[in-house]
Amino acid sequence: MLQTHAQCCRCSVHPVPSWAPCQLVLWPNFQKYCIDVSLLSEHPQCFLPASMVISNTSTGSRTILHMNSFIMADFSQRDIDVSAVVLQVEGQTPCACCVVCPSTGTRTVILSDTNLPDVTAEDFSKVHLHQFKWIHWEGRNAEEQVKMIQQVERYNSMLPQQQKITISVEIEKTREPLYQLFPHGDVVFVSKDVARDFGFESAEAALKGLYSRVKQGAILICAWAEKGADALGPDGVIIHSDAFPPESLVDTLGAGDTFNAAVIYTLSKGGSLQDALTFGCRVAGRKCGFHGYDSISKVFDDMQPQSLF
Structure with a gap:
């Protein structure tokens, strides 16, 4: 009971x-x-x-x-x-309830976003950067996040190239303040929603139209749901991967995050941009075929790019 x-x-x-x-x-x-x-x-x-x-x-x-x-x-x-992790003494823990439709795999997120403070640049300054190889930011309080990234850039300026921390950012929400993150990532993930907010109707068009916003030498990536994902690097060549949908669509919650994680994993291991994009689409597609994330690494062992071994 x-x-x-x-x-x-x-x-x-x-x-x-x-x-x-x-x-x-x-x-x-x-x-x-x-x-x-x-x-x-x-x-x-x-x-x-x-x-x-x-x-x-x-x-x-x-x-x-x-x-x-x-x-x-x-x-x-x-x-x-x-x-x-910064432990906050004020505010309440946010809570999100996800309602998933079994027949289509679509979901509705009901968010109770309370007054928990966002992480600040001062909080970030207390982190020892030497332990990191790659740091990823999901766009939230962008002004503070730019200050955090600048701390990493100052740290990187004192290191040889092979020891520098790679910086990636994700711009997912269609909020104007988040767009200041474009020039601050070595790898920049831009969402389908943001691309459409700028008037683009395909990943390829978005990459070509938005690449001028990223810094020199950066990689810009845009996933487009069932149409797969595209990427554009400093060589000016558009790279594409098809989507890999599961046999049965079960749960799309977190598919975008697993895509980002798989891309970052592959690039951090020295894999090519094509390998990273394809692996990201495979992982995201497989994720949509089951609930949750437990044992996800075991499920994807057979899909890791051979070039990483």
């Missing part, structure tokens, strides 16, 4: 986790799970419970889940180093 007597708010939306088939998740039927929800409507001023107690009625044992502890546990389970 699961009991929660913590103070929380009434929930009028019955979302479906992205990792679970819709037909298996029956949140409206609280009695099915013996969940005591008698206090749900008594404390509308509160946001989330501080903790939840899961009790085993047959043994009397219990497990206490403290709010947000699952986040750190998730990182630890997947061997993600969070030693440089």
Whole structure:
């Protein structure tokens, strides 16, 4: 039996986790799970419970889940180093609920974006840069991120070429302040939405039209969903990879992130731009064929570019 007597708010939306088939998740039927929800409507001023107690009625044992502890546990389970993460003393943890349609694989994200501060350039200055080979920025608070990148550029200026940190940025959202990141990446990922915001209707057209915004010698990459992805480097040659859709579309959540990660992985290992683009499309396509990300490296072992070995 699961009991929660913590103070929380009434929930009028019955979302479906992205990792679970819709037909298996029956949140409206609280009695099915013996969940005591008698206090749900008594404390509308509160946001989330501080903790939840899961009790085993047959043994009397219990497990206490403290709010947000699952986040750190998730990182630890997947061997993600969070030693440089800034722990905030103000604000609340943002929460996003992803509703996935099993028949099409499309998703709707319901975001509760609270007042958690973004990482600042001052926070970043406390990080020891010598431990990094590649640093990637997803465009958010761009003015602060430019200051962070400038710290890396100053650090790089004192190093030989082979020891310099590679800088990549992703410009995904159609927000004008993010566009100042274009000239600050050695590798720049631009989204289909941003390309369309500039009036381009294909990845190739976007690369040709936006390349003047990146710095000399940079690589510009644009993924275009089912049409694959294109890249343009300093040699002026457009490189293309087709998409690799799964047999059955299950969950597209995170496909763009897995594409970026696979491209960065390949380039950081010395792979060619063509290999990186193709591997990125393969990984993103395979990702869309199953829920979640667990054991993703095992799934993709057979797809790594042979040139990396």
